[in-house]
Amino acid sequence: MTTLPEMRDLAQRLLAYEANADRASEPVGSTTLRVYEKLRRSLGELAGTAGFQSLASRALTLARSEVPSLSTVQVAADGNLQGMSAIEPPINAEKDRVHEGGVILISRLLGLLLIFLGEALTMNLVRDVWPDAASEDGNPQDGRKA
Amino acid sequence: MSTQEKVKINQLPTGVPGLDEIVGGGLPEFSFNIIAGAPGSGKTTLAHQFVFANATPERPALYFTVLGESAIKMLRYQQQYTFFDPAKLPDSIRFINLSQVVLEKDLGAVLEEITKEVEKANPAVVVVDSFRTMVRKPESDMELQSFIQRLALFLASWQATTFLIGEYAEEELRDNPVFTVADGLFWLRQTTERNSIVRKLQIIKLRGQASVPGLHTFRITDAGIQAFSRTFGLTARVRNPIGQRRLSLGVPELDKMLDGGVREGDSVLVAGSSGTGKSVLATQFIAEGIRHGEPGIVAVFEERPQAYAERATSLGLDLKTPQKDGKLTILYLRPLDLSVDETMQSILDAVQKIGAKRLVIDSLAGFEMALSPGFRADFRESLYRMIFALTGIGVTILSTVEVDESFTEFPFSTYSISFLCDDIIRLRYVSIDGQLRKIMVIIKMRGGNHAKDIREYEITSEGVVILGERLTNYQGLITGIPVHSNRSAQGEEPSHDSGTKNAI
Numbered sequence: 001m002t003t004l005p006e007m008r009d010l011a012q013r014l015l016a017y018e019a020n021a022d023r024a025s026e027p028v029g030s031t032t033l034r035v036y037e038k039l040r041r042s043l044g045e046l047a048g049t050a051g052f053q054s055l056a057s058r059a060l061t062l063a064r065s066e067v068p069s070l071s072t073v074q075v076a077a078d079g080n081l082q083g084m085s086a087i088e089p090p091i092n093a094e095k096d097r098v099h100e101g102g103v104i105l106i107s108r109l110l111g112l113l114l115i116f117l118g119e120a121l122t123m124n125l126v127r128d129v130w131p132d133a134a135s136e137d138g139n140p141q142d143g144r145k146a
Numbered sequence: 147m148s149t150q151e152k153v154k155i156n157q158l159p160t161g162v163p164g165l166d167e168i169v170g171g172g173l174p175e176f177s178f179n180i181i182a183g184a185p186g187s188g189k190t191t192l193a194h195q196f197v198f199a200n201a202t203p204e205r206p207a208l209y210f211t212v213l214g215e216s217a218i219k220m221l222r223y224q225q226q227y228t229f230f231d232p233a234k235l236p237d238s239i240r241f242i243n244l245s246q247v248v249l250e251k252d253l254g255a256v257l258e259e260i261t262k263e264v265e266k267a268n269p270a271v272v273v274v275d276s277f278r279t280m281v282r283k284p285e286s287d288m289e290l291q292s293f294i295q296r297l298a299l300f301l302a303s304w305q306a307t308t309f310l311i312g313e314y315a316e317e318e319l320r321d322n323p324v325f326t327v328a329d330g331l332f333w334l335r336q337t338t339e340r341n342s343i344v345r346k347l348q349i350i351k352l353r354g355q356a357s358v359p360g361l362h363t364f365r366i367t368d369a370g371i372q373a374f375s376r377t378f379g380l381t382a383r384v385r386n387p388i389g390q391r392r393l394s395l396g397v398p399e400l401d402k403m404l405d406g407g408v409r410e411g412d413s414v415l416v417a418g419s420s421g422t423g424k425s426v427l428a429t430q431f432i433a434e435g436i437r438h439g440e441p442g443i444v445a446v447f448e449e450r451p452q453a454y455a456e457r458a459t460s461l462g463l464d465l466k467t468p469q470k471d472g473k474l475t476i477l478y479l480r481p482l483d484l485s486v487d488e489t490m491q492s493i494l495d496a497v498q499k500i501g502a503k504r505l506v507i508d509s510l511a512g513f514e515m516a517l518s519p520g521f522r523a524d525f526r527e528s529l530y531r532m533i534f535a536l537t538g539i540g541v542t543i544l545s546t547v548e549v550d551e552s553f554t555e556f557p558f559s560t561y562s563i564s565f566l567c568d569d570i571i572r573l574r575y576v577s578i579d580g581q582l583r584k585i586m587v588i589i590k591m592r593g594g595n596h597a598k599d600i601r602e603y604e605i606t607s608e609g610v611v612i613l614g615e616r617l618t619n620y621q622g623l624i625t626g627i628p629v630h631s632n633r634s635a636q637g638e639e640p641s642h643d644s645g646t647k648n649a650i
Contacts, residue, residue: 047217048243055218116218118225120232128236 003066003107007114010126011035011106015098017133030088032102036081038129039109044079046125053079059108067101155354158307161199161229162192164373164491168347168362170355173330176305177353178298180277180324182314183334188345188366189311190220191227192332193273195370196309198229201238205270208263209241212248213279217241220275227370240267248279253293260297264304271307277324278312291323298327319350329353335361339519344485347373363485363521374487378494378535393504393542395427396434399612400571403588403597408569410503412592413533414544415566418573422584423605424546426461427571428506429454430609431544433463436473440503443496444476445489447512451476454508461609472500479513485521486528489513490535497541505536507545526566533566551575551626568592573603576626585623586612600624 018034029037036056043052056075064070073083088099113122157172166172173179173196181189193209201207211217221241224230235241247259264272301308310324316333325331331350336343345364349357364373392407401407408414414431416424432442444465446454454476455465468474475496479489496502507513514525521528536543545567551574570589575582586603588596599616600623620628 044243046221046241046243048211048245050245051216051218051243116222118222118232121221121225121235124232124235 003104004111004114007107007111008103010110011103012098013133014126014130015103015106017130019098030085030090030102031098032088032106033081033084035102035106036084036109039106040079040081042125042129043113049079053077055112056081056109059105059112062108062111063101063105067104069099070101070105073101073105157355158196159199161195161197162364162371162373163369164362164364164375165371167375167377168358168373169330169349169352170357173307174352174354175307176302177329178302178308178310178327179330179332180310180312180328181332181334182312184315184336185313187334187336188364188371189313189334190215190275191224191366192334192371193275193309193311194224194227195229197239197271197273198231198234200271200307201234202270203237206237206267207239207271207273208267208269209239209273209275210244210260210263211241211275212244212277214276217243226368228368229370244274253289257293257297257300261300264301264306268304269306271309272301273309273311275309275311276313277310278314294324294327325351334364339521342519344521363487365485365488372491374485374491376487376531378487378490378531393440394434394438395544396430396437397427397610397612399601400427400586400610403586403599403601403612404569404591405595405597408542408544408591409594410542411537411540412542412568413537413566414542414569414571416544416546416571416573417549418546419549419551419575422573422575423603423610424548424573425454425457425508426605427573427610428508428544428546429458429461429463429465432474432504432506433458433465435504436468441473441500442468442475442504442506443493443500443502444474444506444508445493445513446476446478446508447516448509451478460607462607463609475500475502479516486517486524486532489516490528490532493532493536497536497539502541505541505543507543509546509548511548530566569596574624574626576623576628578620578628585617586610587624 014035015031018038019031040052040056043055047055053075056079060070060073060075069087072086073081076082084099084102088102110122110126113125117125156175157166157170158175160166160169160173181192183189197207197209211220225232242263244256244259247255260272260274298308310328312324314322319325328351330352333348333350335346335348337346338344345366346361347364348361349359358375358377360376362373362375364371366372391410392401392404393410394401394407395404416427418424428444432444435442444451444454449457455469458465465474465476469476477492477496479492493505497505510529517525533543567590569591572587572589574585576585577583584603584605585600587600588598590596597616601612601616602614603610603612605611617623617628619631621631622628
């Protein structure tokens with residue numbers, strides 16, 4: 001089972017958005033961590049800490065099968081992603097560089113949402129967090145490529 | 147205080163077909179309600195339907211999930227229902243998980259969390275699912291009562307209509323502070339009757355307005371919950387005055403026996419054993435109505451509509467064209483596990499849709515078999531309610547019933563339902579001159595004259611055709627084994643009975 005191309009595209013868009021956005025007020029971290037944290041907040045409200053933690057753990061396990069270097073990354077009991085900063089540079093250091101593991105991890109997390117909630121709810125959730133970045137062409141109803 | 151100064155309680159749509167009628171028009175706005183019942187009884191689905199029917203971006207719904215069903219899985223399943231509109235999430239409907247707060251903190255912290263979210267979102271609807279899992283922790287009674295009181299007060303003050311969902315056993319109804327505080331208490335039941343599941347709901351209490359008492363059946367389909375009121379939604383309907391018009395059955399000689407036909411709004415029972423032509427007569431009745439511009443409904447339980455229409459064609463009766471023209475609906479009410487109320491709702495919907503004036507139920511035996519075993523015990527009572535409701539809105543009903551042929555008895559119906567019928571027509575076999583022939587007699591005609599004659603008939607390519615005059619050459623026709631006598635009916639006038647009883 002590999003990452004869905006649609007979810008990979010979406011993950012890349014979200015990561016690119018966070019990498020390029022002006023986030024002076026936000027703590028410095030890796031791009032993947034920023035996307036992950038926003039998903040964590042949103043999904044945590046819906047599914048609870050434990051619900052998010054189990055989804056994230058599953059996503060990480062699936063991602064590791066594609067990107068072995070993610071083996072050093074862990075999902076803590078509170079859903080916190082640990083070890084990502086070690087393999088992906090901070091945003092202000094290399095703005096354009098996102099670790100492949102980050103793309104796959106976020107893709108896998110979005111892919112799980114797609115499996116459990118379906119396209120409509122997944123895209124609603126993503127649009128709620130990233131109103132401007134969810135779709136490539138800015139059309140909120142067309143967040144997924146055919 | 148004059149009536150003008152009374153506060154008006156707005157009613158919110160429940161989003162559940164049939165439930166608005168049961169609760170008395172809609173759910174009182176700002177009410178604090180509990181949906182209780184065993185797991186799998188439809189509590190969450192009911193709450194979702196209410197939420198989707200009422201939530202808007204301006205006044206959203208907050209759906210707090212606690213321990214129990216995972217929110218992700220709940221959404222996964224609930225979105226299979228047609229009422230679930232994904233576009234409403236998250237602007238109009240927000241799901242908030244409180245599991246962590248419940249696990250790690252006390253009820254005070256839970257209330258604080260709910261308060262914070264409610265103040266932030268200004269919701270019109272608040273649901274806590276499952277409330278029961280939240281209060282199962284060993285809190286003291288006072289602590290629990292205080293929590294519920296404060297929650298109810300807070301949510302009412304914030305103008306939210308609230309549902310608490312919980313798994314409760316019926317024994318817990320007494321002495322439970324939750325039920326005392328609640329304005330509305332909806333109890334959902336699911337029982338097994340032999341091999342069938344019967345779902346029923348009861349409005350145990352509802353402050354501020356009169357709900358329909360008793361147990362109402364409901365079904366969960368792809369569209370969610372559909373409830374069937376015991377009063378069939380006809381409580382507010384004005385009953386039609388008893389019609390004076392006579393309706394033809396489509397058999398001229400039979401109309402004469404009925405002194406011109408059956409009265410409009412009557413319930414007619416055609417009883418006879420297999421093959422005596424009950425369905426043929428019913429088809430002629432409905433076809434005759436269509437000829438006179440009276441739309442009709444045929445509820446069949448034992449054969450498919452297409453087969454029913456094709457059989458009519460073989461009698462020279464066209465039921466296909468009126469179906470296409472919207473003048474006739476043949477309802478095939480799928481066998482097994484139906485409640486009378488569901489059947490009734492299907493018939494009522496069809497009646498209202500085409501403005502039907504005639505209804506055929508073919509047959510009562512098939513109807514009974516289509517019901518869940520749990521409803522069969524109530525068949526007579528339910529049939530009474532159904533016939534009363536339908537004839538009350540001016541529909542003339544012809545029901546067929548199969549009776550066991552006996553050569554020593556003359557039963558009208560195996561259901562002892564003759565009291566439900568205004569008119570009874572009995573068909574039966576009789577052995578005459580080495581042939582098995584058929585006779586017909588009017589047993590009863592409430593409030594009207596009818597012939598006492600026993601008439602022979604045949605089923606031809608034109609349907610039921612009554613032959614000659616009444617049979618006067620035989621004694622003991624109704625036994626089925628008459629004895630030949632030498633009298634002749636030639637030249638005798640048909641006799642009529644003006645009473646409600648007859649001498650047969």
